Amino acid sequence: MTEHDRRQALLRLSALLAAGAALVLPQARAHDGPLSEHAAVAPASRDTLTVVGPWELTGLEPSRGGYMFTRMEVTQTLLDADDQGRLLPAVASAWEVSNDGLEWRFFVAQGRLFHDGSPVTAGTVLASLKRAAAAPGVLRLARIRSMAVSRGAILVTLAQPYAPLPFLFTHSGTQILAPSSYGTDGRVLRIVGSGPYQITSISLPQQFEVAFFERWRGEPPAVRRARYISVSRAETRTLMVQSGQADLAFSLDPPSIRRLQGRREVRLVAAPLPRTTFLKLNAGHPLLNDVRVRRAVSLALDRPGIARALLRDDDLGAGQLFPPAMALWHQPALAPLRGDPAAARALLRQAGFVPGADGIVRRDGRRFEVNLTTFVDRPELPLIATAVQEELRQVGIAVKVVVGNSSDIPAGHRSGALQIGLVARNFGSLPDPVATLADDYGVEGGDWGAMGWHSAPLTDALVRLSNGGVPAGSAQAATLRADIARELQQGLPVIPVVWYRQTMAVSRRVAGASIDPFERSYRISALTWKAA
Structure with missing residues (x-):
């Protein structure tokens, strides 16, 4: 098949998908x-x-369904952020940090009430934060030694400096609830917020x-x-x-x-978001542990074609992990990821794969066949998955698309069963993405990041950005961010496909x-x- 024929096939496939054909959604969400x-x-x-x-309300616990209650302005967090990611007061009216970076004070705003009429005090705020710290969530990213009330403020003492700490307190999992929200066993029985x-x-x-x-x-x-x-x-x-x-x-x-x-x-409102749709690869899998193979997968993708056919916007083709919406992290000087099926086939040959009679490559008698898992929470994901399936087939990789629920990705990461996942990662879940990236690409990897892959230079750069020794606006910080982007582009533990634009319909x-x-x-x- 010529390159022209390949592109035409993709466009025909995409047109069918966009029309709703050839796609079976999971029974769980039928x-x-x-x-x-x-x-x-x-x-x-x-x-x-x-x-x-x-998004369904999967529960009342802040770590599960809390984001819906902040979105509807029922609950508040200690701090907020503006559209540029700058911290704003919320339940806390002000905050400060000691010179050694180990003690943070968050001063609770006076005169506010919970919806049951009880006052928002440093004590009630502390109870919610201690509960959040004890549960799986973002506060575990910081090594918090203790939290206590001190002179009307929440005093947070760290075991080591952690500059992104205030941004953790913007996450919905740390929302502040009234004491009456909890039952005698400590479970959340109702949502009594302060919004x-x-x-x-x-x-x-x-x-x-x-x-x-x-x-x-x-x-x-x-x-x-x-x-x-x-x-x-x-x-x-x-x-x-x-x-x-x-x-x-x-x-x-x-x-x-x-x-x-x-x-x-109806009026449509659209805005770019700090979110990237990418392939999360199990770099420890025998078929995917060679970086040449991961590069071949990347080269097989016609990102502008996918973005044009499915999202109707060529500019959403992701040439790197960090989209332009992440102004501090996007690297215009970084050579963009490109599509080149011939180069992809050549890399597969270098890695020891030879074409079989059915067009699928093999190595040592093993057919290159993998599962690609995705989910329906983002309606474009199954469409993109099927387009990726066709692109990879063209270079000799057989892909079975499995459409399930978003929980399948972290579950597959933890069990080791995930082979390839197609996910939409929100780098804006915290206004400063350092904590998110450290969780995704640390030594052990993360549910929504690296799997079976680690980069010492990347880890070192994230540590330096996290410990407070490098001012966020400095040239040194910019260099570290560029280093992180380059390491991810070279190792490809995840392969960017498209960036994201949120579109909202408004009556x-x-x-x-x-x-x-x-x-x-x-x-x-x-x-x-x-x-x-």
Whole structure:
């Protein structure tokens, strides 16, 4: 097959996929429960804002479903961040660090109330933070020796300096809950937060409703009531916003976006996010442990073609791991990853693989056949997986696409069973990605990062950025970030495919909608109603 034929085949495949053909979704998510595409949903009422997205409420624990409660502005964290990733006060009004970097003080804002009317105090904040520190989550990234109340502040003492510590306290897993949230056994029984909205009803795993907390000290919002509904199918979310059953619809797939373009009743808002879709390779697997093989996989990919056919935007083809949205980390001088199937085949031959009669390469009698695992939480992932499957087949690698749930990726990492995973990694889960990268690419790798691969220079660079000895805005820090990007580009423990642009559909009855690049909030308190 010529290069022209190969590209035409990809475009035909992508067109079929975009139309919804040749794709089987997992049985676990085959319907939307009471909100399936065949079910009737009440139109959004005049005074209630309806938000729909694919994310189910998997529980009340902050480490599991907490992100939904921060997005709907029910709960708060110790600190917040602006669109540029700069820290902002939240439950803490100010913070400071000792000269040796081992003691941090976070001063709790005075006069705030939880939704049950109880005061937000340093003691109640400390209880939530200690609970978060004891559970699996971001606070384990820092070596916290102790947390205590000191002069109305939370005193955090570290075993060693850790500059990204304040950013850990922006994560939804560290949200602050009132004592009345917990049962006698310590489990979270209800969500009693301190944000502008309080929960009025909740039905796991499908939806919850909120109303403005009248004793909120901030500016009263125009939107006084709102609800979030989990709807797994992108086309159903599209129909809901188009028909007036929803006001904000998130995580739309490309066919849905095309369907809504030019519609008078809906407005589309888009923004680049610090998120990259990539292939996570098990570098310890016998077929994938040779860097030449991983480079061959990378060379097999026509990233602009995939981005054009499936995302309708050539610029989203990922030439490196860090997208332009990560201004401090994106490296314009780094030679971009490219597609070259002939070079991919040559590398496979160098690694000892020879073509079989069926076109699939073999080495020592073993056919190069691997599983690619992905999930439906991001509606574009199964489409991209099938396009990648075709691209790799063209260079002699047989791929079986397995579409499951997002939990399959970390489970496969921990068990060692994962071969290739297609994931969308959010580098903005913390406003400063150093902690995320250290978790993903440390000595042991991470659930969403390296598997069976380690780079001593990369680890050293991350340690130096983490220990506070290198100012974040310095030339030295920029050099370390460039070193990290280069190590990842050379070793390819993960292979970038496309970058990400979040598109939100907004009903014409609301104004002021914007996208949080760190996906911390739906910003419903900033919305206003348009006149009928």
